[in-house]
Amino acid sequence: MRRILIANRGEIVSRVARTVRAHGIRTVGIYSEPDAHLPYLHDVDEAVALAGTTPAQTYLNIEAVLAAARRADCDAIHPGYGFLAENPDFAHAVEAAGLCFIGPPADCVAAMGSKVRAKEIARKAAVPVLPDAVLAPELTAAEVAELASEVGYPLLVKASAGGGGRGIRLVTDESELEHAVTAAGREAVSAFGDGTLFLERYLPAPRHIEIQVMADKHGTVLHIGDRECSVQRRHQKLLEEAPAALVDSGLRAEMAAAAVRLATEIGYLGAGTCEFLVDGEDFYFLEMNTRLQVEHTVTEQVSGLDLVALQLRIADGGELGVRQQDIVVRGHSIQARVCAENPAAGWLPSSGPVLRYDHPVEPGLRFEDGIATGCTVSPHYDSMIVKVIGTGADRAEAIGRLSAGLRDTRLHGPQTNIPALLRILDSDDYRTGSVSVNWLEARPELAQPVDSLPVGAVAAAVYDLLEGDAPVVTGLTPAWSNTPTPAIVLKLVDSLGGNHEIAYLPPVYAAGPLETFEFDGAVHRVRRVPASGEFADSWTRVEIDGMAADFEVTAEPSARTDSGGRVWVDGRRGVVEFTVAPRFADVSLEGVLGGPTAPMPGTVLDVRVQAGEVVSEGQPLVVVEAMKMEHVVAAPGDFLVERVLVGVGESVAAGQVLVELKADE
Template sequence: MITKILVANRGEIARRVFRTCREMGIATVAVYSDPDADAPFVLEADEAVPLGGSTPGETYLRGEAVLDAARLVGADAVHPGYGFLSENADFARQCHKHGITFIGPTPEAIEAMGSKLTAREIMQAAGVPVLPGVDLTDVPDDEVRAVADEVGWPVLVKASFGGGGRGMRVVRDPDGLLEAIASARREAGAAFGNDTVFLEHYVDEPRHVEIQIFGDQAGTIVHLNERECSIQRRHQKIIEESPSPVVDQPLRDRMGEAAVEAGRTLGYVGAGTVEFLLAPNGDFYFLEVNTRLQVEHPVTELVSGLDLVRLQIEVAAGAPLPPEAHAPQLHGHAVEARLYAEDPANDFLPAAGLIRRFEVPDVPGVRVDAGVVSGDRVSTNYDPMLAKVIAHGATRAEAISRLVRALRRARVDGITTNRSLLVGILEHEDFAAGRIDTHFLDRVEPRDLIEVEGADVEQAALLSTALADQADERASAKVLAHVTSGFRTARSQLNVRGYRRGDREVQVGYVLGRGARFEVDGVPVEAVVHSCTPDAVDLVVDGVRRRIGVVRYGEDRYVSWADGTIELRVVPRFPESADHLDPGSLVAPMPGTVVRVNVAAGDRVTAGETVVVVEAMKMEHAITASMDATVASVPVAPGAAVDTGTVLIVLTEDEEADDD
């Protein structure tokens, strides 16, 4: 019997495991890094042990430190969550060696599937279909092209020990192949401690469909149906659902049988996921086995009625799989959206900073697994996922509708997120019709999806913001505080305020009282204002009455109504002089660490050439030359920590380019 579980992880998965532990009456222990000292998962645990340090390598990846913590508090089991040590066979062995139950599969199964190359060989021998692929270890650069030709173009450079889209690069022509391999190796080495990569044939327009498997210590292997995970960015899932809109029962049976056979081959125990590519013609191919709980496990829980974390704990304690796991049902439909701290309109750059407000409304049929609360700070040391919002409904359409409503009403102030993108995807006609594949966000421009939200409410939101700001100034005025907000003695002259929404600057004009008038960018707006306070404006615009809330933090405005929100920034009436930057300066687009500098002062570069690589939130970001130029100076070096706006490279435009 397991009595105390240490969760060797952080954020939302730690909180998720703790929730089931509390329901089962099991004591809980957290381990934490310095940046996570006040994180919600730490405060929710019965006990917590500091690991010291900030980066994953200093904290959550230190297996011996985690085991020391378990021994210190007398934990008799460790749940690894996902990521970090969850697929580390040596860590699982060390747990067993010290008499601590590792809540996961055997070290042998983890080891066999830890290398995607080994996994391919095992599955191929077991009769599970695989794609053509070749290990690049010891393959000279001058032979790589021939290997790619053999595999078949396009090719995918893939980290053998990778996951979560890290260490993966799609290459469609030979010119970028060597650089893609080098970049994938660096990213894999930094994220997983092993830079082995291989080439695999890349299937265009595939679906990503995975099968949840479970095994117990008596040798029983079952599958719990499929999840569709095709909506991805940078090979990382952002929307998942169960069941798949294109998997019928015969295909479900075939994929399930292949997944169970994979589990039998491994002697699998615990929760695992067999991932497949589903080609447009209905053929499917083995990708990998994730020997752990998946991020997207809630959609399986909602349609099956099973608590997968409870099953993990029970199986680890020696219990057989319950009868309901042998014949899992599909009750309705579930859809999950991953809420990330990132900017989809700017190549999905990760965002860091203070979350001033985090609220997801209580909507029927919606579950929220969050790792953050209001007041938390997002660090660049870890993955940028803030929360998972999961909706369940009797039909796919109902589940999507509930999820959209919850996301539209979510309030995440102080940090850029992908919330609007998620809404745009879920409301897109192709998604609604189930016409999706892993290239969805290649075909549909993220900016177009983001701009959909709030378009019909923008005038009301802008006008409300200006009026609320005026009311706030009057409320805090030290003189004539009794004067009603928004009035002018000269009726022809409007009050004017400027706001920036994304890349656009908008001017809002208004005057209240008898003969009230309103304008947005010089265009008259028909409006009736019922009430106006610094926090909310009740008004009618274009015949629709709304109550619009305004929250301000410095110059930032978060403007929300019943089913949406937009972010604005005040345009100063008297702008201060901008900090001076030398012409040709290339700056860091986000906080991170410089991992590579490709140039030195005096080098010639061409437009689009990668000059610096910055790593943030476990992903590499290439900084490219903006023009044909000569490198004037290189103010940074590998290993340097940089903030947003830090000058990385200064270029001087080539005179030859001017002559052309």
Template sequence: MFSKVLVANRGEIAIRVIRALEELGVASVAVYSEIDRDALHVRRADEAYLLGGPTAAESYLNIERILEVVRESGAEAVHPGYGFLAENATFAKALEDAGIVFIGPPASAIEAMGSKTRARELMKQAGVPIIPGTTEAVPDLEAARKIAADEIGYPIAVKAAGGGGGKGFRVAMDESQLQDAFEGAAREGEKFFSDPTVYLERYLPDPRHVEVQVLADKHGTTIHLGERDCSIQRRHQKLIEESPAPHVDEAMRDRIGQISVKAAEAVGYVGAGTIEGLLQGDEWFFMEMNTRVQVEHCVTEMTTGVDIVKEGIRAAAGEPLSIAQADVRLRGHAIECRINAEDASKNFAPAPGKVGSYKEPSGPGVRVDSGLEAGGEVTPMYDPMVAKLIVWDADREQATRRMLRALHEYEIEGLKTLIPFHKALLATEQWRKAETARDLLEDRKWLKTLAFEKAPAPAEGEEEKVEQSYTVEVSGKRFDVRVIGAPIANGAIPAAAGAPAAARRPARRERAASGGQATGDTLPSPLQGNVWKVLVEQGQKVEEGQLVTIIEAMKMENEIAAHKAGVIAELPIKEGESITAGATLAVIKDASS
């Protein structure tokens, strides 16, 4: 076993790995950016080193600087977590060349699975079922049009060859949408993976996203730990995961498990990995392999009792897996809700900010993996996921009830999160029936209702009303009081002069932000981020709904459209500059004025 390991990540996954190292008796080394100086993972590790500036490129993606820190610290191995450099074959190879162990698969496996086109070809050769489509990059739009018309048909999925995590994934329902889908997928592929090549697949309209957890050691043993269902997604990024999958029986579990083991063995895999697939009816297709520990590994840990992070570290150290396939048993049901700093009522817009009070839920079968704390700052520089809430219980129905209880207990003040969304979704008939709930996730009207957890949004011209809950004590007796009325400024509780009542702050409420609402001629930014692309010019005529700019925040592109028709009178933004929520993006005057 190693004596010291560097964790090349931040937030909750860095803390998760540090905990595993501590239990294995291994010293941990953290790295951080300038804005993460006081982050939890920095204080949790045995040592910590500054990487560089606030952006990911200056810090967590800076391979040269990370290699310097490895040498300075004397670390024998590097755990990449997920995201950042976790699936970067160049990074893994650089560590191998320097005699440092990469806690994950060999660079050759990352490279093979990193290119989705190459991975599809390899899986086809290994007898693994793949979604019908191309196994080579499509050179240009005209070639894409021909392949779509002659071979695949519509709807069609356009995917970046180096994509993953929902990036570089666009759908064309018909030929009129193909150009935008092709260019969008290529642009995101270049931006996030330095690879603009794309490939095409038949688009399955409403499949279940079912993936299989695999573990492999250096002694020729590869096993699977059952499946997870990750069908609740927005923008092709997961929001809720569960294990076991509701629509998978023992026979199918065994079949897709064996297929996944075969897929991992085909690339000489070592460590923890996930074979992602799509389930349509009783057909399961390979989609891609994530050559790293997954965000949602926790639900599998809860149902199998296997510490996936520890097994990956042991495998990298040359130790055999501690369990055999025959030992794997799924018990009960686990659900994970991703706690993202996003406003679901505004179509999941990123919502960075400062955390006020912070209280995690607890109790039997409840687990929180978090990088948050009271007073912490959630920056737009990185991924919007700030924590994960995981529960386990005897079956899916009971696990759902436990999750709802835990969500109601979870308090994150001062930050918009997906907690109201999760509470609303888990209470729906779609969730109860284990449907994909795609209709709700794409229903802007339903999402807008999540701006208030209990009170509906006021009609135009109507005074806003919210429900506030208080606990007061009078003459030693406790009373629970509900007040329905106008929201109280700054959440303060007014007290009558001389009233001897003790009151506690009301539970956190998700409130719609006042900034970012277009009024009159001004189009303000609904969020903080960076101007990725400006799509209009000053003096240009625009229609209502026409794209004006694309703002990048928390690794997501957010398209901002004109709120009215007219002429761009002012355009005070430039590509590449940062922008705050509420700042003016454009002033649109009526064409006649």
């Protein structure tokens, strides 16, 4: 192989390119119009533009990707993960074009790409599976209900071609079944082009554990340890670690042997992952991912192996060059997926410009990122923007290093899940390994921001926002004037929408040598302490009631001009974000017609009402999709639909009114 096209975007392109270039092979990337500014394009030797903005027009367009490979004179394609990585038509098209596909053969991709067929193969390989039933398209609602009764409630409606948590609906009883089948089918067609569904018995509190396998063309099939991915939201992973916590050697060996049997059964080649649900000492096959996993990093950290280098060796026809007995797992590694999303709002995706991004460089920390200061997070693609990996001699040290790395990461602009990740890592359940795939749903408080703004963070922000204003005239006393000097008042809105008022009296007017700072009804004595050393120019040291702490403040320009705007205060415990409320109302908004709005930038998938219709509270109105997530916008009460302002397929902005409502008399 001389020139490899990496048919993907973001951090995985940079990751693959790093190893490919180390092997003396030239790299070629591809990019859509919204991605033309992203940093991964600097990590490839050259890149080919794809016309369009949406995934269907660009990274999912097989003909466009192959044309890019031909234009750049490539002789091989690495698919990364996501997009076309597990599309058998793409694997076949690459092979038919005379190019090397750095992945398993098309028939293996097809066999495991259908969850229905994959479970049949698993049974043949003596791998345990959960009770299930395939939903043929011609089945009536009554026949679907009968199959559901045979599988048993609760159950999951799942897309056969699914992945990434899409095309899945939980059904607890028959009354929910019809809607779940409709919604899962629509999402499956939209995401995978295949609406085939099946029902599967639902386990209330399983753990998600997977085995990494590698197979070459010379008959060698190996496993490279296990990973646990039980911390999930919306069936999508947030934290992954290797090795799995609280798994005894017997269960670990059984799952590894089952994964090797399955890979051998289908004549597998390349990197793959067998995923299992573990319930006590029992385990059940979930699916096999026929590609490099997002979480391959933690396996690399504890095994010392470069999985991309092994992929290249296998694709080039070589032997793996490593024996099962040579693979030794040392230490512990945990990966956090940093996503542009708002956990407090149901993990809604967030997008927009990145005003600042930088991270620490410390032993035991690894960053895989797809963003940089000044770039824009697009609503068209996945919400994951950075992966942070902490590695230590044991699990406790890995948690500590990962937590420190997340706290010291500066990522301002789109909302992120970093505060929630830190609370999860600090929870007793996670630290003891007592989690399941449904654990996070049962702990909604971990997704919420702090109940109140820390006083120190607010004080640091006040100092920073007042910086550069006309200096206070010194040498004067309050007695100079018979008019009391008013305090400087700022109003802040926290990330939950709570309002806070701060009254600040500078030292020349305050009673005593320190400033007076009133915040949420409590009076504090504060002062800024001169900092020294390397942080003197960027950090603010604030002493509050005799306790000092360091903070770093980043503010949007509008926050300093009384026009609103966001402020981020980074400290040793993480970041606090709030908005400075303008002192005067925006009269241009008076009289604007209102109604339910888009919670995020995205695309309208479905409109379920029409003008003149009477709707009741909670009734679905419009379905909006962004960053692999569907969000149903519902009626806030009983109303009459005056106008529907959007149509299916239309792009909408966050906050855009979708449906105009008026009170139903």
